[in-house]
Amino acid sequence: MDTILDILSAVIREAISPGTAAVAIAVIGLNLHFGYTGLLNFGQSGFMLLGAYGFAISLVHDVPLPLAVLVGLGLAFVFALVLGIPTLQLRGDYLAIVTISAAEIIRFVGRLSNLKDLTGGAQGIQGRTYQPAFVDLSFFGDGAWTLAPFNYTDVADGAGWVRALGGLVFAACIVATVLVGRRLKRAADPTRTAPRTGLDGTLGKVAAVVLVLIGLYALFFAMPVTYGRSGVNGWWVRAVAWTLVALSTLVVYLLVRSPWGRLLRGVREDEDAMRSLGRNVFAVKMQSLVIGGLFGALGGMVYVLASTVQPDALGRQITFFSYTALLLGGAATILGPVLGTVLFFSARILIRESARAYVPDSIMSAQQTEQFSFIVVGVALVLLVIFRPQGILGNKRELRFNV
Amino acid sequence: MPVGCLDGRTGLKSRHYVRTVGARAVRKGLVGTMLLGLVLPLLLLVGGSSASAATLCLPKPDETGCISGTVGSRSDPVAGVDVILRDAQGTDIETVTTEADGKFSFTVTEAGDYFVVLDDESLPDGLEQQPPRAAIAGPDGSVKVTANLGSAVSPIVEVRDEDYDAGGDSFTDQIAQSVVNGLRLGLLLALASLGLSLIYGTTGLSNFSHAELVTLGGMVAYGLVNLAGMNLWLGIVATTIVCAAVGYLQDRLLWQPLRRRGLGLTQMMIVTIGLALAAQYAYQYFVGASLQKVVVRDFGTTSFGPVTLTNLSFLAMAVAIVAIGLVGFVLVRTRIGQATRAVSDNPALAAASGIDVDKIIRLVWTAAAGLAGLAGVLYALVISNGIRWDTGMQILLLLFAAVTLGGLGTAFGAFVGSIIIGLVVELAGPLGAPGDLKYAVALAILIVLLLVRPQGILGRAERVG
Numbered sequence: 001m002d003t004i005l006d007i008l009s010a011v012i013r014e015a016i017s018p019g020t021a022a023v024a025i026a027v028i029g030l031n032l033h034f035g036y037t038g039l040l041n042f043g044q045s046g047f048m049l050l051g052a053y054g055f056a057i058s059l060v061h062d063v064p065l066p067l068a069v070l071v072g073l074g075l076a077f078v079f080a081l082v083l084g085i086p087t088l089q090l091r092g093d094y095l096a097i098v099t100i101s102a103a104e105i106i107r108f109v110g111r112l113s114n115l116k117d118l119t120g121g122a123q124g125i126q127g128r129t130y131q132p133a134f135v136d137l138s139f140f141g142d143g144a145w146t147l148a149p150f151n152y153t154d155v156a157d158g159a160g161w162v163r164a165l166g167g168l169v170f171a172a173c174i175v176a177t178v179l180v181g182r183r184l185k186r187a188a189d190p191t192r193t194a195p196r197t198g199l200d201g202t203l204g205k206v207a208a209v210v211l212v213l214i215g216l217y218a219l220f221f222a223m224p225v226t227y228g229r230s231g232v233n234g235w236w237v238r239a240v241a242w243t244l245v246a247l248s249t250l251v252v253y254l255l256v257r258s259p260w261g262r263l264l265r266g267v268r269e270d271e272d273a274m275r276s277l278g279r280n281v282f283a284v285k286m287q288s289l290v291i292g293g294l295f296g297a298l299g300g301m302v303y304v305l306a307s308t309v310q311p312d313a314l315g316r317q318i319t320f321f322s323y324t325a326l327l328l329g330g331a332a333t334i335l336g337p338v339l340g341t342v343l344f345f346s347a348r349i350l351i352r353e354s355a356r357a358y359v360p361d362s363i364m365s366a367q368q369t370e371q372f373s374f375i376v377v378g379v380a381l382v383l384l385v386i387f388r389p390q391g392i393l394g395n396k397r398e399l400r401f402n403v
Numbered sequence: 404m405p406v407g408c409l410d411g412r413t414g415l416k417s418r419h420y421v422r423t424v425g426a427r428a429v430r431k432g433l434v435g436t437m438l439l440g441l442v443l444p445l446l447l448l449v450g451g452s453s454a455s456a457a458t459l460c461l462p463k464p465d466e467t468g469c470i471s472g473t474v475g476s477r478s479d480p481v482a483g484v485d486v487i488l489r490d491a492q493g494t495d496i497e498t499v500t501t502e503a504d505g506k507f508s509f510t511v512t513e514a515g516d517y518f519v520v521l522d523d524e525s526l527p528d529g530l531e532q533q534p535p536r537a538a539i540a541g542p543d544g545s546v547k548v549t550a551n552l553g554s555a556v557s558p559i560v561e562v563r564d565e566d567y568d569a570g571g572d573s574f575t576d577q578i579a580q581s582v583v584n585g586l587r588l589g590l591l592l593a594l595a596s597l598g599l600s601l602i603y604g605t606t607g608l609s610n611f612s613h614a615e616l617v618t619l620g621g622m623v624a625y626g627l628v629n630l631a632g633m634n635l636w637l638g639i640v641a642t643t644i645v646c647a648a649v650g651y652l653q654d655r656l657l658w659q660p661l662r663r664r665g666l667g668l669t670q671m672m673i674v675t676i677g678l679a680l681a682a683q684y685a686y687q688y689f690v691g692a693s694l695q696k697v698v699v700r701d702f703g704t705t706s707f708g709p710v711t712l713t714n715l716s717f718l719a720m721a722v723a724i725v726a727i728g729l730v731g732f733v734l735v736r737t738r739i740g741q742a743t744r745a746v747s748d749n750p751a752l753a754a755a756s757g758i759d760v761d762k763i764i765r766l767v768w769t770a771a772a773g774l775a776g777l778a779g780v781l782y783a784l785v786i787s788n789g790i791r792w793d794t795g796m797q798i799l800l801l802l803f804a805a806v807t808l809g810g811l812g813t814a815f816g817a818f819v820g821s822i823i824i825g826l827v828v829e830l831a832g833p834l835g836a837p838g839d840l841k842y843a844v845a846l847a848i849l850i851v852l853l854l855v856r857p858q859g860i861l862g863r864a865e866r867v868g
Contacts, residue, residue, distance in 0.1 A: 040669065086854040092669070093609045093811070097803045098853060101846035104800055108843040316796075320676050327673065371688040378681025385670045385677065386661065 005163075005223075007353040012223050014349040015342050018233075021241035022048075022303035023345070027322045027329075027337040028248045029295025034323075035331035036256055037288040038268035040096040043083065044296045044322050046103025049314040050075040051297025052304040053110060057118060059130035065137070069301065076297030079106075080290040088285045100316065110311035124310035131232055134240075134305060138230035145235055148217060151224040166222030173215030180208045185395075233306045241302045245338060248295055253334045255291070264288055265332075324381045330394030339392060347380075348373045460508040462553050469555035470517060470548055471508035473501075474562060480505025481530070481562060485522035491515055493542055498522070511550050519558045520545035526562065533561040576709035577833040582826065583710045588786060589825025590723040592798065594778035596805045596817040597730055598771025604747035604812035605767050606658070607668050611675040613802065614795030615682035616772050620646050620779025621790030622686060625695045635698055639722070643777045650772020654765045662764075679796075686792035694789040697780065719781040726777060727818060730770070734814055743767060747812060801828065801842065804849040810862025819860055824848075 014020060026044050033041040054072035063071065083102055087095045109115065111122045119125065152162045184204045228234035255261055263284050266274045274281050300314060307313070321344065329340020352373040355364055364372060390396040460469040470488065475481035486507040488497045496517075499507045511517065518541040521532040532544060539559065541547040548558040599613045623645050628638035657678075661671060702715045734740035745753040746763045754760045782798070783790040805824040809816025824845050831841035852859070 040672075086850060086857075090853065090857050093672070094807070094853060094857065096609065096672070097807055098850055101800055101804065101849060105843040105846050108840055112837060112840060114837050317680075320680055323673060323676065367692075368688050371684040374684035375681045375688060378677045378679070378684065381677030381680065382674050385673045386664075386666065389670055 003357050007350065007357060009223055009225075010353050011346045011350050012219070012225060015346045016225065016238060016242070017345075018237045018241040018306040019303060020341055020345045021238070021245050022299045022301075022305075023318065023322060023325065024245050024299070024338045024341040025248050025302060026296045026299030026318075027326050027341050028245070028252055029292035029299065030322050030326055031331060031333075031337045032252060032255070032264075032288055032292035032295065034326065035333070035336075036261065036264040036268060037285060037292075038092070039088075039285060039289060039292075040092045041099050041289065041292065042096045042316075042319055043099030043101075043103035044292075045314045045316060045318040046099070046106045047076045047079060047293045047296030048300030048303060048318065049103070049106050049110060049311060050079050051300030052309050052314065053119060053125075054297070055301040056125045056130040056304055056309045059133050060125065065133050068133075069298075072297050072301050073294050076293045077290055080293040081286070084286045084289045088282055088289065100319070103319065104316070107311045107315055119311070120309070122311065124308050124313075125304075127232065127304070127306075127308045130309075131305065135230060135232055135236065138234075138236035140229040140234070140236045140239070143229055144226050145229045146224045146226040147235075148220040148224060151221050153224070163222045166218045169218035170215050170222065173211045173218060177208055177211045177215065180204050180211065184208070237306045241305070244298065244302060248298070249334060249338060252295075256334070260284075260287075320381075321377070324377060324384070327381070327384050327389070327391050330391030332395075333391075333393040336391055336393045343392075344377075348377060351376050460510050460555065462555050464553035466512065466552060468511050468514060468550040468552045469508060470511060470519065470550050470558060471506065471555060472519075472557045472560055473505045474507065474521065474560055475505045481527065483525065483527075485525040486560070487520050487522055489518040489520065489541075489545065491517070493518065500525070512552075514551050515549070517548050517550055518542065518545035519548055519560060521560060521562070530562050535559060535561075573709075574833070578830070579709045580711065581829045581833050583712060585826035585829035586822065587712070587716055587720055587825070588829055589822035590720050590727070591778050591782050591786065592801055592805055592825055593727055593818045593821035594723050594781070595775045595798070596802045596821045597727065597814055598767075598774045599802055600806045600809070600812060600814055600817035601743070601747075601767045602771050603806065604814070605743065605750070605764050606662070608658075608675070609672050609803075611672065611799070612679035612682060613675075613771075613775060614799035615679050615686075616646060616650070616775035616795070617779040617782065617798065618686060618790065618792065618795035619649065619682070620776030621697065621783035621794055622690060622695075622779075623776065624697045624780040624783065625690070625790050628697050629695065629699070638697075639777065639780050642780050643773045646776025646779070647769045647773030649776075651765065651769040653772065654768035658768065659761060659765070662761075683792050683796060690792065692792060694787075694791045696789045697783045713785060716785040719785045722777070723781060726774060730774070730814070731818075739763075739766065797842075801845055804845050808849055808852055808859055810859030813859070813861045816859055816861035823860075 026048050029047070030041060030044050033039040033044075051072035054075040055068050058068035058071045059065065079102070083095075083099055087098045110119045110124075112119070113121045115121065152158050152166055155162045187201070187204070227238070230236045256264065263274070263279060266277075266279070267281055267284050267288075271281050274284075303314065322341075325340040325344040326337055327340070328344055329336030329338065352369050355369040355372050356366060359369070384391070460471050461467075462469045473480060474484050474486065480501070480503070482501055482503045482505060484501045484505075484507075485498050486501060487495055488499075488509045488511075490496050497509055499509065501507050509517075520541075520543060523531065526532070535541075535544070535546045539547050546558045546560055548556050550556055595613065595617050598616075599610060602608055602610050602613070620642050624638050624642045627633045627641055628635055633641065657674075658671075661674070666674075702713055704711055704713050705717065732740075734743060742753065742758045742763050743766070745756070745758055746760050750760050753763075779790070779795065783794065787794050801824050802821075805820035806817050807820070808823060809818065809820030827845045827848055828841050831844040836844050
């Protein structure tokens with residue numbers, strides 16, 4: 001029992017870690033590229049790395065924090081322009097090859113020993129050289145704090161059944177949310193003829209949100225998490241990171257339901273039709289590449305807030321993980337990127353920790369459990385694309401993307 | 404137990420490595436890339452295998468510390484060398500002779516600075532101890548090391564050829580050597596990129612897992628030749644066959660069903676990425692994260708004027724030329740080749756004229772995987788000096804650059820592109836690009852070319868956009 005609780009605790013810690021939030025922001029940007037515009041950007045890690053470098057190097061040189069953020073975003077902006085001009089007029093796979101190459105070039109340049117004074121070479125930039133500027137902004141105070149503050153230890157002396165009850169409520173809320181969500185989806189189907197019932201409209205949406213909130217509370221009630229209020233790896237970083245995730249989701253939500261968002265989908269579905277309607281397809285693609293890239297840079301900055309700027313940590317793998325997360329959650333959906341990222345990182349930790357705990361060392365060493373979890377990730381990506389290309393939240397009809 | 408005590412990674416530059424000055428330039432970048440990723444997993448993983456009783460030293464907290472390491476490299480150790488330990492005043496304390504695995508180990512009972520030096524008399528003819536970096540240099544060419552009680556330290560003791568001369572090569576000599584190295588790299592890249600290009604031509608798929616087939620070739624060869632002790636030439640042939648079979652099965656079990664399902668090309672491309680990810684970690688899972696040698700034997704070198712290459716390199720280049728020529732001949736002169744080109748041009752029309760498109764595609768997959776496997780063995784033999792889980796991954800982008808440079812989907816374009824990329828990568832170093840940037844230069848050239856001639860060198864303009 002304790003082993004299971006330890007595993008679940010590790011999973012939850014990973015799910016709410018700043019790193020997960022950072023990748024979620026980058027995936028939100030990737031969703032704009034791939035999900036809505038149909039651009040095969042395989043260089044999202046390049047955007048992240050540029051954002052991280054711009055941010056961290058500025059802070060090391062005592063540039064004020066807001067300006068440092070702007071430097072990171074500015075670098076990503078320029079990178080998007082440089083990438084887009086030669087490739088956006090070509091077929092999609094050229095963009096894929098050029099973006100992945102460009103991201104690698106950035107990584108190689110960042111690793112250069114000649115630039116050691118600036119980028120720290122292959123070792124990267126130590127977190128403590130740039131993080132204080134951000135950590136000092138915290139108004140959360142000192143000491144530790146537990147989420148949720150009122151948890152199972154406060155009821156019946158933390159008996160086992162209280163925890164189990166919390167877990168059950170969480171599971172029930174997930175199931176109920178899925179049911180309500182399905183109803184909502186069916187109700188939104190324009191070909192539907194059946195009469196609308198109470199849960200199909202606004203009420204259903206409110207119910208879904210309430211259920212999710214109750215479920216999350218039940219989760220943290222059963223599995224409370226404690227960190228320092230401020231500090232390098234405390235609640236302050238997490239709060240900022242997840243607030244940024246929420247803001248990014250909101251921005252993308254507003255963007256894609258604007259007329260401009262319809263332009264994006266138009267380009268994805270049929271470029272020639274858009275062109276014949278007098279739209280500047282190249283400009284639309286470029287705008288999408290730039291905006292998605294800015295999200296990538298923002299993700300990169302959040303990524304290094306609680307760790308170090310390490311060129312190899314933001315390499316091709318991160319791009320591939322982002323794609324897996326995006327396809328898992330559902331491309332061309334609003335909440336898909338966040339859900340996919342959280343599930344992706346949680347599932348990997350779950351696989352790794354379970355293998356570590358239950359498979360004997362003689363069959364699988366600790367090192368091998370790590371690799372095993374990545375093998376599962378790769379196979380999962382393959383199966384996902386083949387059997388459920390729309391992911392968890394996606395709509396199959398909307399996703400006949402082909403570039 | 405601190406594994407560092409059992410496995411001091413010291414002689415990263417092996418004798419063999421320093422002997423060919425040109426090859427040194429090739430590997431300088433590689434060593435740089437590998438250092439970080441190599442040292443840590445090596446320490447973690449191979450500690451057990453290299454623990455020999457004679458060199459075992461266990462540091463005890465507050466009692467003893469260890470100074471241990473290897474003379475030569477792990478794969479190319481120097482045995483029978485007397486290693487002298489001196490204290491801070493420069494007096495000899497202890498002398499040990501390295502075993503067959505090149506390892507030595509001292510146990511000290513006091514923390515402080517010590518100096519480690521090799522006895523010149525005991526070194527094999529033609530070898531000398533390489534002067535250490537200024538930061539760790541002690542008197543008389545010794546290596547300074549600071550020992551602590553309760554832990555192990557590894558001094559960096561390297562050996563090199565006596566006639567090794569760092570600045571001796573004139574610029575033109577370096578260029579000549581780089582051109583030959585570039586041709587060698589280009590030919591091996593061409594072997595792998597031919598298949599990539601053929602697959603793209605016949606199916607439209609950008610296969611991101613192609614590089615894993617290259618790694619697979621090296622891995623299979625490592626298993627057959629190094630572990631199972633098969634003859635090298637037989638091993639190369641067997642590896643090619645095994646890899647071709649893998650290609651056949653891949654098409655049979657994965658790609659053909661997916662084509663039948665009508666899965667889009669973008670989705671298939673993402674499938675290849677998932678496959679690549681799974682394959683890379685599977686290699687790590689089964690073989691480990693360290694560099695594995697295919698052959699341990701030294702085949703010697705041959706010099707033509709300023710150019711020096713290992714004999715194995717010449718053979719690898721010859722094998723590559725023969726294989727590429729064979730593919731070219733089949734494509735141009737035989738009916739199967741004609742059918743392949745027809746499918747490349749227009750699959751529907753080819754099917755209408757009675758060509759079995761599925762059969763052609765399966766043949767292309769089989770041949771492509773076989774060629775990639777062959778490239779993997781040769782690459783492991785002559786360029787990367789061994790095979791590791793990410794050997795293929797490191798050249799994947801070079802392959803794509805080569806294929807795109809030559810024109811996506813054109814087999815001869817892939818050949819021309821590969822040679823150009825090979826030359827660019829090797830010439831970038833002598834012409835002033837530092838370290839890993841030589842790979843970046845190749846990719847930058849790709850991006851610039853796309854601006855000027857997006858269809859590639861041999862591609863046709865209407866294929867694009």
